[in-house]
Amino acid sequence: MDHAVVIGASMSGLLAAAALHRLFAQVTVLDRDTLPTVDTHRRNVAQSRHAHGLLARGREVIDELLPGLSAELVAQGAIKGDIQRHSRQIHSGQRLARGASGLDGLLVSRPLLEGQIRRRVSALPGVRVLGDRIVTGLLSQRGRVTGVRLADGRPIPADLVVDAGGRGSRTPFWLGELGYDPPREDRVPIDVRYGTREFHRGPDDLGGDLVTIIGPTPESPRAGVALALEDDRWIVTMGGYGEGPGPGLSEFAGYATTLAAPDLHQLISTATPIGEPRAYRIPAAVRRRYERLARFPEGLLVTGDAVCAFNPLYGQGMTVAALEAGVLLGAELRPQAFFRRIAKIVDAPWDITVGGDLRMPGVEGVMTPKTRMVNAYLERYLAAAAHDPELALRFLRVANLYDPPPSLMSPGSLLKVLRSGAQPAVPVPA
Incomplete structure (x- = not known):
């Protein structure tokens, strides 16, 4: 394949380009911002000025896409640490037990992380990362997207277009222009x-x-x-x-x-x-259900926040974007197959965050009996995990997207929780 275009030099866009360069002779990343030459906040990424969590699983996947990146960031001042031994984790009022997880997280500011990834991706053979390029539409022919159109009218032909344009993605609108239904939004x-x-x-x-x-x-x-x-x-x-x-x-x-x-x-x-x-x-929090569309044009994929924008308090967005970029390395880049695969990635963090949000006063939504049961069990689980390092680690493995949530209900975990007799906690001292 010859040319892939990625809309957006966000984390999801850059990581998508890191994957696509192994499959395409040329990859062009287009971003509306003037891209900085030093590590600083970008105008259209206002959220970069706040705390960003790169989960341990996300760090591992990014190192697979860009080998040695973690070591480069540590050399520039980023900090590696065990996600259980070196952190204070307080959930549902419970201070989780400490232990050695063997899983390293990476603490790094968003400007340094994005800047180093942008430098690495820009240096990949055949990859161009271009700023001051506003994409205003898609090119198409006979049911296939064949490129993008810029604000100045210039066409950029492509064999594949990947929209990593974030929460403000225009793909739902562009689908309408091409005669397709937009995805349902949760x-x-x-x-x-x-x-x-x-x-x-x-x-x-x-x-x-x-x-x-x-x-x-x-x-x-x-x-x-x-x-x-x-x-x-x-x-x-x-x-x-x-x-x-x-x-x-x-x-x-x-x-x-x-x-x-x-x-x-x-x-x-x-x-x-x-x-x-x-x-x-x-x-x-918004999830666009592309995997449920019966019709979708070939040559177009969507990833990152453009598919699912989570509640940022849970810190899962960058890791999910990295896992979705890894899916691009698969042999199947047809839209329906791609969207089904990333839906399986999104399901767990979406259920975790939405289940947590619906517990909060003022958040409107339907609390299903299953969600009520899971939330009640999780309260008991976390109370037990305050005294059991192994239960605490299992919870952190789910939170870091290594294991699916049902793993917390394994026979061994369930027995420990029931035997603990622990009850939900009151606010805990330091």
């Missing part, structure tokens, strides 16, 4: 609002731990995360359903007192702030 109105500040990081902060994650509960529907970053920084992001922290430092610290654990408040109260606060809002 939409959960979450109205998540969050704010972020950075702080200087000292060697004794958080007792030397690298990560703190405090999940929301129905009693305290607010979440927070602190991640150690390069250049001796902390990035702290907190948010909730319908409201987030105020911009002032005292408001930010006050918000931290309402979380299910005091760890972030203790950090914010002693660390020195850097720079200005940032805020962001996500009105809804």
Whole structure:
């Protein structure tokens, strides 16, 4: 095959290009932004200014697509750490037991991560990453997409077009122009609002731990995360359903007192702030059901947030994008087969996040009996995992997308949970 075009130099677009270069003589990535020559935030990626979680599974897949990338990032200041030993994981008010998971996560700012991936992808044979290119439509002939059209009218022919244009993807509209039905959308109105500040990081902060994650509960529907970053920084992001922290430092610290654990408040109260606060809002989690369309043009695929934009509080988007890029390496690039395969990737994190969101007050949606049962069991499971490192690791393997959620109900896990007699917890001390 000769030429593939990727719409969007996002994480999903760059990783798609890393896969496609093994299959096509030429790969062209087109992005509407002026792409920076240094590692900095991009104008059309406002979310990059907030904490980003690269799950352990995502790091492994990216290293498979771009061998040696993790080592390159660590050489530039990124931090590797065991996802269980070096992190404080507090979920449903339970502080999970520590242990050695053998799974390394990578702590790195979004600008450094995206910048290094962009450099690596740009250096691949036959790959071009071009900024200031706005795609306004698709070219087609006899039921097949044959390229894209730019805002200045220029056509760019292609054997395959991959839309990695994010939440604002225009593919549903373009399908209508070509005479196809748009995909059905599953939409959960979450109205998540969050704010972020950075702080200087000292060697004794958080007792030397690298990560703190405090999940929301129905009693305290607010979440927070602190991640150690390069250049001796902390990035702290907190948010909730319908409201987030105020911009002032005292408001930010006050918000931290309402979380299910005091760890972030203790950090914010002693660390020195850097720079200005940032805020962001996500009105809804959206999944476009391309796998359920009966008709779809050949020569066109969709990936990343353009297929499923998760609640960002769960930190699964980049890892899902990496796993979807890996699917492109398969021999079958026909749309129906591709969409069915990535649907299996999306199913688990979508069910996890939606099930969690529907527990929160003010989030509208249908709570099925199955979801109620799973949520009730998970409460008991996490209470037991507060005292059992093996149960805690099994939960983290699911959260990091190694294992499917039903693995938490294996006979061994179920027996441990039932024997524990543990009950849902009240807010936990540090």
